[in-house]
Amino acid sequence: MILGYISFSHAGLESSSIDLLNNISVRDHLAFHAVTLGEFKGGYFLNNRLPFLSADICYCSSSNDILVLLSGSIYNREELLLRCNLPASACDPVLIAELFSREGPDFVKRLNGDFVIFIFQPARKLAYLFRDQVGIRPVAWIFDRQTLYFSSDIIGLCKALSVGETIDSEYLMGYFKYIDYRKTPDNKVRKLHPGHFIQFTESGALITRYWNPRDIKTDRSLTHERMLSELKSLVHDAVRIRCDRRFIGGAHVSSGIDSGIVAVLARRQYSKQGNFYGFSWSPENYSVDKTDFDERQIASKLCQEADISLVFADLQKEDFLHSVSSFFDNRGYFSEDYAAMQAVKTGTNLIFSGWGGDEFISTGDRGIELDLLRELRLQAFFRRNPVSNLKKFIRNQISYVLNPAFGFLNKGTARSFRNDARYIKKPYKKSDPAAIRNFYFHTSRRQLHLRLLEFYHLQERCESWAINGFRRGVEYRYPLLDRRIIEYMLKVPSILLCKTDYYRPVLREISEDILPDEVRWNWSKNDPVYWAWMDEMFSQSAVVFMDEVNTWKENPDLHFVDFDLLAADISNFRSKSLDTEPRVLFRALVYIKAIHDFSLRYHEIT
Missing domain, CATH: 3.60.20.10 (Aminohydrolase, N-terminal nucleophile (Ntn) domain)
Incomplete structure (x- = not known):
């Protein structure tokens, strides 16, 4: 620093x-x-x-x-x-x-x-x-x-x-609504x-x-084969140049194709290193009833084949409570804060991450349909969107064409906005319009990429992990955010991403000789075990925090919190008459506690 x-x-x-x-x-x-x-x-x-x-x-x-x-x-x-x-x-x-x-x-x-x-x-x-x-x-x-x-x-x-x-209230409300993530606690800084x-x-x-990536033009001369060849070379080189023998390397691992390809390529570069640890956010010993998918099985397969020593999370309730109170350092990345501590215990001081793949090289299908229609690529469009299933066809056009192009949010997203801001006073509830536009709305795949850069969620996570990681003695590197990969994806015509019906087609095609099939063909981004475990952590912690609400009310930095509604819902929860989803209350309690403790630490005189 x-x-x-x-x-x-x-x-x-x-x-x-x-x-x-x-x-x-x-x-x-x-x-x-x-x-x-x-x-x-x-x-x-x-x-x-x-x-x-x-x-x-x-x-x-x-x-x-x-x-x-x-x-x-x-x-x-x-x-x-x-x-x-x-x-x-x-x-x-x-x-x-x-x-x-x-x-x-x-x-x-x-x-x-x-x-x-x-x-x-x-x-x-x-x-x-x-x-x-x-x-x-x-x-x-x-x-x-x-x-x-x-x-x-x-x-x-x-x-x-x-x-x-006082702290800029917009900065503090980032876990309750969409804000300009370039904000700092002091609006002058x-x-x-x-x-x-x-x-x-x-x-x-x-x-x-x-x-200025806006200056990059679409390259109509690109072929599918050349695109795959050049992107594969770029991904390999992006990992290679980020390897440094002075460090002890490790990587994030999950069931995702982004983290998988980065972890395997990094391990190959560190082939002479003894143990190369892969850090998973999932808990090792936690079971969930009625789930068809368990990310831990796929992560285990990946690590076994790549000679990566898998480290599952063993976060306990007391660790989670401490992490919530350490919001000043971890900025709410509770799982990653614990992963960094595990890295320190193993002697690892460099973590390779697949963060940023979703927004560029691992793009799924957002924006592609809009490009195909604009360019009158109707054969490709109807192959991807057959009208034989009319109900699905209409649903997809609403989701991938009409909503993003005309600035509409679907009902589920709008409901999540209301839930997240439930305990925020009315004058402060509204999300930043530019942030919503940058994340949800676009009229082309190119515009989608550019707006995701401007949305600043990529940078905000990298900033938070860099600062907290430095304090712990851990460096992070993100090969899929190599600027050459971003620039290349901005050149790629969407038609080249339609040669197959694969979701996230580029990485699936270039990872054929890198990833085991269990990872390469896994289409799920959800980890039900992890989220069930987090729900339990949040609920257990929230019950503890309920007794602190009267103390939080005295904090002037929390003037935007509707403490009357919060107190009423706590009372209704305790009497088993809560009329909203309990997890909405639990989530709010955890993050209000986090920003309260952040506020105390921020105003502390050193």
């Missing part, structure tokens, strides 16, 4: 803001390394469970008038080292400095990686802050009184600079958008977009 502040006018505070930020971010095994140069003060943290050294984070050369701070990694360094005539031993910050000296800020367009980069040229009184194209690495900033503050620890920066102020950089001079801050 990197952080700092810089002011060329000296109008900014010379107070202990940055020192306070240091204190907030400190954990037992984190070491802060201060960096001061001219008008810049800041530094970076190292975690002794991770193999990064100071040279991997910081480079400073007075003779070349440059300071580089890097959070993350550059994955295409081999080709860039050759371009710059640098030895293989050169660390990423040295490579960045050389590229910048040759090309200025445009150098960032050459990078393929997960990164936040700060560059300062003291003699020129010029500074830059860059974020990677997709937004894997977190960074937030604020320009205040001619001073630019930034930090990889988004919540830490907000906490340091907003002492005594902003996340630097993916594919953007800030140039900071004596004149102020200027934001520039350097990566």
Whole structure:
């Protein structure tokens, strides 16, 4: 994690803001390394469970008038080292400095990686802050009184600079409705958008977009065979370049094709490593009546064939209660927080994840029908949508054509919105219209991909896992979010995804020699065992939290909660007369407890 502040006018505070930020971010095994140069003060943290050294984070050369701070990694360094005539031993910050000296800020367009980069040229009184194209690495900033503050620890920066102020209520309501997930606890502090950089001079801050996927055009010359060949090569290479022998590798595993292909390819790259652990969110010893599908069986088959040591979750009620109260760190990713702890116990410090596959290379059928109709590909359209089953045909056209194109939500989705916001006061219930549009509505597959990038759920998860993972000593990497794969999928005509009737056709076709058939042909994304287990965890915990509601009412940050309705439903639940689904109440109690404890920690004076 990197952080700092810089002011060329000296109008900014010379107070202990940055020192306070240091204190907030400190954990037992984190070491802060201060960096001061001219008008810049800041530094970076190292975690002794991770193999990064100071040279991997910081480079400073007075003779070349440059300071580089890097959070993350550059994955295409081999080709860039050759371009710059640098030895293989050169660390990423040295490579960045050389590229910048040759090309200025445009150098960032050459990078393929997960990164936040700060560059300062003291003699020129010029500074830059860059974020990677997709937004894997977190960074937030604020320009205040001619001073630019930034930090990889988004919540830490907000906490340091907003002492005594209430938390932005929209930020806190993210588990009750759709919000702009770019929001931070302090509405003055902003996340630097993916594919953007800030140039900071004596004149102020200027934001520039350097990566715009909207500029990518559909490639009508692509053939089905060429598409599969090139995407298969890209997936293999995306995993390969993210492997680092300094780390002990592991992976997420499930019944999903995304996580499966990433886990198997990563294991092959780490073939000389002893145990390569696969972390499942599913519980090992938990049974569910009347289920036709058990993800654990498929995950076990995958791990057995790939020589992966499978680690199931063994989260207990006490662990879950603690995780809910640790919302400040885990941001509600309770299962992943526990998986990270299991990774630490096994010595694993690098987890490969299939996150992001659904939105691009593993796309299912959203947007395809719209493209076929627009392009008058009627033969393909009716092959995929036979009218022989008229009822199913009509249902599919409503779901995949009319609703997304005209901005309608189906009844089930609308009902879930009402349930999630049940205990929010009426003035605050409404979800962010742009967020709903970006996730649900589109008129083409291309627009769907672009809007899912803008929706920011991909980046929000990556940010949360990056920050919490760093504190625990775990790095995450997402090969299926390699920018080359995203760019390629934006070029692919939808007709090429219709050669077979497979759901998620690309990964099923290219994984023939990678995944066992049990994984390759599994179409279910649901894990009934996991969700039954989570329902039990939520219900047991919610009963405990019911006695704390009167305390929560005194928290001014929770002014948007309808505590009268919450208290009435708790009373009705206890008297067995609740007129709504109990899980709606349980879910609300867990997340209100989580954000209450987040609020207490946020306002804590360090």
